[in-house]
Amino acid sequence: MSTAPSTTTAEAPHEPTPAPSPSRWAPLRPLVLRLHFYAGVLVAPFLLVAAATGFLYAGAFQAERLVYAHELTVPVGDRELPISQQVTAARTAHPEGTVSAVRPSPEEGATTRVMLSGVQGIAADHTLAVFVDPYTGKVRGALEQYGSTGALPLRTWIDELHRDLHLGQTGRLYSELAASWLWVIAGGGLVLWFSRRRALRKVRGTSGRRRTLGLHGTVGVWAAVGFIFLSATGLTWSTYAGANIDQLRTSLGQSTPSVSAAAGGEHAGHDGSAATGDAQHGVGLDKILAAARAKGLGNPVEIVPPADANSAYVVRQVQRSWPEKQDAVAVDPATGKVTDELRFADYPLLAKLTRWGIDLHTGVLFGLVNQLALMLLAGSLVLLIVWGYRMWWQRGRGSSFGRPIPRGSWAQMPPLLLVPCLAAIAVLGYFVPLLGIPLAASIAVDVVLGEIAHRRGSRTYAK
Numbered sequence: 001m002s003t004a005p006s007t008t009t010a011e012a013p014h015e016p017t018p019a020p021s022p023s024r025w026a027p028l029r030p031l032v033l034r035l036h037f038y039a040g041v042l043v044a045p046f047l048l049v050a051a052a053t054g055f056l057y058a059g060a061f062q063a064e065r066l067v068y069a070h071e072l073t074v075p076v077g078d079r080e081l082p083i084s085q086q087v088t089a090a091r092t093a094h095p096e097g098t099v100s101a102v103r104p105s106p107e108e109g110a111t112t113r114v115m116l117s118g119v120q121g122i123a124a125d126h127t128l129a130v131f132v133d134p135y136t137g138k139v140r141g142a143l144e145q146y147g148s149t150g151a152l153p154l155r156t157w158i159d160e161l162h163r164d165l166h167l168g169q170t171g172r173l174y175s176e177l178a179a180s181w182l183w184v185i186a187g188g189g190l191v192l193w194f195s196r197r198r199a200l201r202k203v204r205g206t207s208g209r210r211r212t213l214g215l216h217g218t219v220g221v222w223a224a225v226g227f228i229f230l231s232a233t234g235l236t237w238s239t240y241a242g243a244n245i246d247q248l249r250t251s252l253g254q255s256t257p258s259v260s261a262a263a264g265g266e267h268a269g270h271d272g273s274a275a276t277g278d279a280q281h282g283v284g285l286d287k288i289l290a291a292a293r294a295k296g297l298g299n300p301v302e303i304v305p306p307a308d309a310n311s312a313y314v315v316r317q318v319q320r321s322w323p324e325k326q327d328a329v330a331v332d333p334a335t336g337k338v339t340d341e342l343r344f345a346d347y348p349l350l351a352k353l354t355r356w357g358i359d360l361h362t363g364v365l366f367g368l369v370n371q372l373a374l375m376l377l378a379g380s381l382v383l384l385i386v387w388g389y390r391m392w393w394q395r396g397r398g399s400s401f402g403r404p405i406p407r408g409s410w411a412q413m414p415p416l417l418l419v420p421c422l423a424a425i426a427v428l429g430y431f432v433p434l435l436g437i438p439l440a441a442s443i444a445v446d447v448v449l450g451e452i453a454h455r456r457g458s459r460t461y462a463k
Helices: 029-067 083-093 153-164 172-195 208-235 240-251 285-294 349-362 367-395 415-431 433-455
Strands: 098-103 112-117 126-132 139-146 301-304 313-317 328-331 338-342
Touching: 029 153, 029 172, 029 367, 083 098, 083 112, 083 126, 083 139, 083 285, 139 153, 153 172, 172 208, 172 240, 172 433, 208 240, 208 349, 208 367, 240 349, 240 415, 240 433, 285 301, 285 313, 285 328, 285 338, 415 433
Parallel strands: none
Antiparallel strands: 098 112, 098 301, 112 126, 126 139, 301 313, 313 328, 328 338
């Protein structure tokens, strides 16, 4: 009687390896890949300009201190002159225009700034800053100044290059387009990176397109949070999205308040209260400044003269570095008494977040560390764009330059995922027009091209 030969362990048939379970990102990944690819290819030139000019702007603060050291600094003296005498010295040297604001010396060895508006040859939204030695009253020079941070000509030029390429309101569309899409590209990159298998994320030991992809993804993951932050804060003062954000904040009661310049007035609901005129009204600058000091307004401060006979002086702190100093008071020019107070601690939450976000975005909140971090982010974005275009070239090698991602990603998404995505896109497109309009146009073009390809029998789908 024969028996069947026994089967050894080595000879035993292997059970088939189960196929990996599909990722929860699987239905969304083709769409994100196509969006990330085309957004990167088409928007990257705008992002490259924004990154390069942003890099320059972050370094402009330190450059400004070196270039304008003569105007900004003086030898420390024994005693500062009254602020009224310093303003008189500035007006003697520069009688043109009217005094729009005065910034007393904020620290030892720093000059006092007397800002003049309506000066011939100075832009309407700029002022002429006259720099006065607070110890001797000697005028150290005069330079054109812009903005609440007191940007001098070098930083102003770089700021305008970054903001609008020196093309005015039309040029601002470039920076808003870049800010509108940066968070989309960064967020899409995160989804793509973490939806890949861990083995495909390696950089070491790889070459060619795989290595470029690894470098692009690794640096992008580390910098993505910074990019999303820059995008969000950049949109807050953009032309179209910024206006929508302001309207939303106002409807929620979260707009930035300002101290009332009317005698005995309540806080106004809008930021800023520009005033022009003669600086020496009523009791004079010295008593006005003393009244503000008595209310706890330490340096640095800015004194804004009354706009008219029915207005008060406004004295406000202008420190944008941490901790923020943004308190303000209104002082009656006839009596020297404080008529209104506004504390930064009483700002609505969104107003505080907006203030901190803008100051962090512009590099003033944490000083040199903040500026170096911005330069690092800008440099990272430049590298990512270069690597992105290199991957595009490597993708098409052997066939055609920059072979595109196949279409069909919309059709592969289940309705339960597609409908919320379309709704989110519609809402975002309304609030961020320079995201919504190009995205809607690209979807329309994609649908038309897909229909043409279908009629020709050559439609392809993403895999």
